[in-house]
Amino acid sequence: MGGPRVTLPFSDAMADSIVRLSDLTLGYRRHPAIHHLSGGFRDGSLTAVVGPNGAGKSTLLKAMVGALRPLDGRVTLHGLTPADIAYLPQQAEVERDFPIDVLDTVLLGHWRRVGIFRSIGGALRRRAEEALAVVGLSGFERRPIAALSAGQFQRVLFARMLVQDARLILLDEPFTAIDARTTADLLDVVRRWHGERRTVIAVLHDLEQVRSHFPDTLLLAREPIAWGRTVDALAPANLVRARAMAEGWPEKGDDKAGPCRRAEP
Amino acid sequence: MTLYEFAVDPFLEFAFMRRALAACLALSLGCGPVGVLLVLRRMSLMGDALSHAVLPGAAIGFLAAGLSLWAMGIGGFLAGLAVALLAGLVSRVTALREDASFAAFYLISLAGGVLIVSLRGSNVDLMHVLFGTILAVDDDGLLLVAGIATVTLLVLALLYRPLVVECFDPGFLRAVGGSRGRLGALCHLVFLVLVVLNLVGGFQALGTLMAVGLMMLPAASARFWAEGIATLALTAMALAFASGIGGLLLSFHLNLPSGPSIVLAAGAAYLLSLALGPVGSLRTRWFPGRHPAA
Numbered sequence: 001m002g003g004p005r006v007t008l009p010f011s012d013a014m015a016d017s018i019v020r021l022s023d024l025t026l027g028y029r030r031h032p033a034i035h036h037l038s039g040g041f042r043d044g045s046l047t048a049v050v051g052p053n054g055a056g057k058s059t060l061l062k063a064m065v066g067a068l069r070p071l072d073g074r075v076t077l078h079g080l081t082p083a084d085i086a087y088l089p090q091q092a093e094v095e096r097d098f099p100i101d102v103l104d105t106v107l108l109g110h111w112r113r114v115g116i117f118r119s120i121g122g123a124l125r126r127r128a129e130e131a132l133a134v135v136g137l138s139g140f141e142r143r144p145i146a147a148l149s150a151g152q153f154q155r156v157l158f159a160r161m162l163v164q165d166a167r168l169i170l171l172d173e174p175f176t177a178i179d180a181r182t183t184a185d186l187l188d189v190v191r192r193w194h195g196e197r198r199t200v201i202a203v204l205h206d207l208e209q210v211r212s213h214f215p216d217t218l219l220l221a222r223e224p225i226a227w228g229r230t231v232d233a234l235a236p237a238n239l240v241r242a243r244a245m246a247e248g249w250p251e252k253g254d255d256k257a258g259p260c261r262r263a264e265p
Numbered sequence: 266m267t268l269y270e271f272a273v274d275p276f277l278e279f280a281f282m283r284r285a286l287a288a289c290l291a292l293s294l295g296c297g298p299v300g301v302l303l304v305l306r307r308m309s310l311m312g313d314a315l316s317h318a319v320l321p322g323a324a325i326g327f328l329a330a331g332l333s334l335w336a337m338g339i340g341g342f343l344a345g346l347a348v349a350l351l352a353g354l355v356s357r358v359t360a361l362r363e364d365a366s367f368a369a370f371y372l373i374s375l376a377g378g379v380l381i382v383s384l385r386g387s388n389v390d391l392m393h394v395l396f397g398t399i400l401a402v403d404d405d406g407l408l409l410v411a412g413i414a415t416v417t418l419l420v421l422a423l424l425y426r427p428l429v430v431e432c433f434d435p436g437f438l439r440a441v442g443g444s445r446g447r448l449g450a451l452c453h454l455v456f457l458v459l460v461v462l463n464l465v466g467g468f469q470a471l472g473t474l475m476a477v478g479l480m481m482l483p484a485a486s487a488r489f490w491a492e493g494i495a496t497l498a499l500t501a502m503a504l505a506f507a508s509g510i511g512g513l514l515l516s517f518h519l520n521l522p523s524g525p526s527i528v529l530a531a532g533a534a535y536l537l538s539l540a541l542g543p544v545g546s547l548r549t550r551w552f553p554g555r556h557p558a559a
Contacts, residue, residue, distance in 0.1 A: 087440050098433045099492050111441040116426050144492060
């Protein structure tokens, strides 16, 4: 590809990265969605993943939770087990009319501690109620989730992640189709996680939101365009380049694409 | 005829009616909660497909040992399980979706089963296998149905939490469930075994064509009465048992075949629930009443 090569500030040499990506290539049915991504997410960092549609942002999160096996390269978690990761998928495959109430949904966040058989005592229940208070849903404990709006349900999912108490939190477009007030409240929760030195990685579209709330950004267009401080990563030249790359993508599948050039020796 | 004579006398007077009543109770206890979970998992039609899939196994059992309950039960169980697993496997390794491959396998099974029975047995035998005879349930049959209900309730109690989460939010269970994300798949498999077991229990009372009736109709009706999973299961059990009693009495007094009577009683309960139940029924839609302020 034309243009100057990006030097990625968080290289493999960074010792304090909690997730390290090494020459990572991801895709579905042999069609790569991400090429040769290397770098690391610092422990305690708050990073936005930004890029045009089809840039491989969601794919990257799926690979980090282990739901997608890399075509090439690998994801290394440092000092983390899968139980230390909380993941909010873009469209959670949740049955929204399932007969379960808000508190029970939030209590699922305790799964790592209670598993299949252990009972949930008063202390764990109180933590779930506190989490509901943090997301502004006190008093909703016994509401069935079918009776909630999309924004309220997203608050419930954030409360469940609060209860999960995970060290790495992955959010895939958490504020899409969510009203402004809910977004502001949930951004407060994200800030709180950042203050607690948890690592948060969020796929986002709203660049203003990214600039004002996320210190670090990974700009992705199937290849990494920029990765570093948000002000640098979202510089106009980088955005133009990301858009130019997206325009080069075929509309449907890239069956005619040859093998990846850089994969060859 | 007084109500007592109508509703109680048949059971006091005839042992076969008492057995049939006990069989209905056992069936209701197992089928109620299993049916509710099937509805919640959007697998109602899969229950129907599986009930037909039981037939060839039962038919082979019948070929081997005549009208032996155990041979037909075990054969039916294996055939049902094989179809469930094959359909799941095909949907995983090919482009065909699971419901379509279920339909394909159960049609093959049903046709094969009818063919096998007709090779050897008379039309009476075929009717027996297809439509069941709850009024002829013997001690062995009762033990089988009661044993299946017991196993079902124990397993459901044991796996309640992951089963519910697997219905509600399978992605979450994959992420947190451990066993490298396979807990959900394991629960699904155990659940399918329970479905097939209960169909085998129902098949001997209601026949393969209608075994699923006492599973799905009360479960579907329960959605109009209850809103929690536990209350749904209890409602489904109660409705199934009530349909069993109603169907048996109908069958006794009007000299009708028992299987269709029971399923029709469950069908009547479903239509009543649909019209009049307090949760999301036609009544609540057309006459919403006053809603709370919040």
